[in-house]
Amino acid sequence: MLINDAMNKEHWSLSSLRPMTDEEFHLWQALIETRVGMTVGESRRSFLCTNLGVRMRELGLHDYDTYYERLVQGAGAASEPEWSVLVDRLTVQETSFFRHQPSFDCYGRFVADSIRDHRRNQLNIWSVGCSTGEEPYSLAMQLQVQLDASGRAQEIFWGITATDISLPTLAKGREAIYPVRRTEQVPEIWRKKFFLPCGKDRLQIIPELRAKVCFAQVNIMELAKAPFFDMDVVFCQNVLIYFKRFRKRDIVSHLVQKLTPGGILILGVNEMVDWQHPELERVRDPGVLAFRRRLST
Ligand SMILES: C[S@@+](CC[C@H](N)C(=O)[O-])C[C@H]1O[C@@H](n2cnc3c(N)ncnc32)[C@H](O)[C@@H]1O
Structure with missing residues (x-):
């Protein structure tokens, strides 16, 4: 299993990832919005694809559908660890002391x-x-x-x-x-x-x-x-x-x-x-x- 994961990652490249279809984009938009509230507008589509791609490379996954299924499997609660990692990549964590x-x-x-x-x-x-x-x-x-x-x-x-x-x-x-x-x-x-x-x-x-x-x-x-x-x-x-x-x-x-x-x-x-x-x-x-x-x- 570990060897397969390593081989998957080795053969992975962002450019080999098939472009996301409109239908897939809408599914991802809806999933993210229902689970974590965040709206990913059309203007942030490439940001979404890049960050999903980077995470998929880390996991050795080659297509958006497999990652999607992985996120919705089981209880699928947004508090589950994989959601936490993904949200971390998609949100802005900018902050400062005494910000306002x-x-x-x-x-x-x-x-x-x-x-x-x-x-x-x-x-x-x-x-x-x-x-x-x-x-x-x-x-x-x-x-x-x-x-x-x-x-x-x-x-x-x-x-x-x-x-x-x-x-x-x-x-x-x-x-x-x-x-x-x-x-x-x-x-x-x-x-x-x-x-x-x-x-x-x-x-x-x-x-x-x-x-x-x-x-x-x-x-x-x-x-x-x-x-x-x-x-x-x-x-x-x-x-x-x-x-x-x-x-x-x-x-x-x-x-x-x-x-x-x-x-x-x-x-x-x-x-x-x-x-x-x-x-x-x-x-x-x-x-x-x-x-x-x-x-x-
Ligand atoms: C821009 S930071 C703001 C930090 C701080 N409140 C400030 O004003 O400096 C936004 C924070 O909201 C968190 N966040 C985004 N969606 C969230 C959600 N559904 N539930 C809880 N926290 C969330 C992000 O992880 C991020 O740390």
């Missing part, structure tokens, strides 16, 4: 209000589509700094849940090692507080902060099954860009159900247009797209 500062300022104001509320003794934060960890660690750093300054650090129990569909990106998030140049958006004083040198030109998040962030695989197309409730903050940015409008609405409605009354949902600016939800009120902050779950509905 106005959204982090909005989050900081919510945290400040929560700390002032002396009835509160816990804060649960969720970074949805967390990629390689920069977003959840930014949320964690900001919260820790505010708690330290408040004098309530010992009273408030908190944690960040960081989820993504891609297993390789989650592994990088857990490892928490970043090139120094990628940490430039972190204020210098925070960089000293929360990072340690790790080899040449690399920094690692300190263990105490890493322990506050729990990474888990969650496909946002399967949120009904995700065992998360009573979130104070749901932070979901730059994930829904490739999703059709009706899917975005469905996903965001599920996220609302995961929020505790009074909690906030912070989306990427322009990611939801003309959208309202009966259980939410818009946070009055012109530079961000954030909503608060009403206390009683």
Whole structure:
């Protein structure tokens, strides 16, 4: 079996792959959209073919149909390892620390209000589509700094849940090692507080902060099954860009159900247009797209 695999790979070349027919393209489009939500438009057809081809070469498969069958076989859940690898190749994992500062300022104001509320003794934060960890660690750093300054650090129990569909990106998030140049958006004083040198030109998040962030695989197309409730903050940015409008609405409605009354949902600016939800009120902050779950509905 191993020898066959090796021979298959040896005789494999991208140029020998038969061009994808329109019918096959539509089948792949539909499969990817139903399982992981992502829309692959005509303009991304060659991107799809190239990435499928590269993955097929790794697997020693010679035609699109065989790979298709392999993906739909069995339970076919998008959480299965092969889906994770494929989605990893097809999605953009671009991210950075404190990527959209106005959204982090909005989050900081919510945290400040929560700390002032002396009835509160816990804060649960969720970074949805967390990629390689920069977003959840930014949320964690900001919260820790505010708690330290408040004098309530010992009273408030908190944690960040960081989820993504891609297993390789989650592994990088857990490892928490970043090139120094990628940490430039972190204020210098925070960089000293929360990072340690790790080899040449690399920094690692300190263990105490890493322990506050729990990474888990969650496909946002399967949120009904995700065992998360009573979130104070749901932070979901730059994930829904490739999703059709009706899917975005469905996903965001599920996220609302995961929020505790009074909690906030912070989306990427322009990611939801003309959208309202009966259980939410818009946070009055012109530079961000954030909503608060009403206390009683
Ligand atoms: C562009 S990154 C955004 C990272 C971060 N939220 C930010 O704004 O910097 C998009 C992330 O969404 C993840 N993603 C794409 N489809 C997903 C799905 N169906 N379920 C969960 N995560 C998904 C990708 O793996 C990727 O890590």
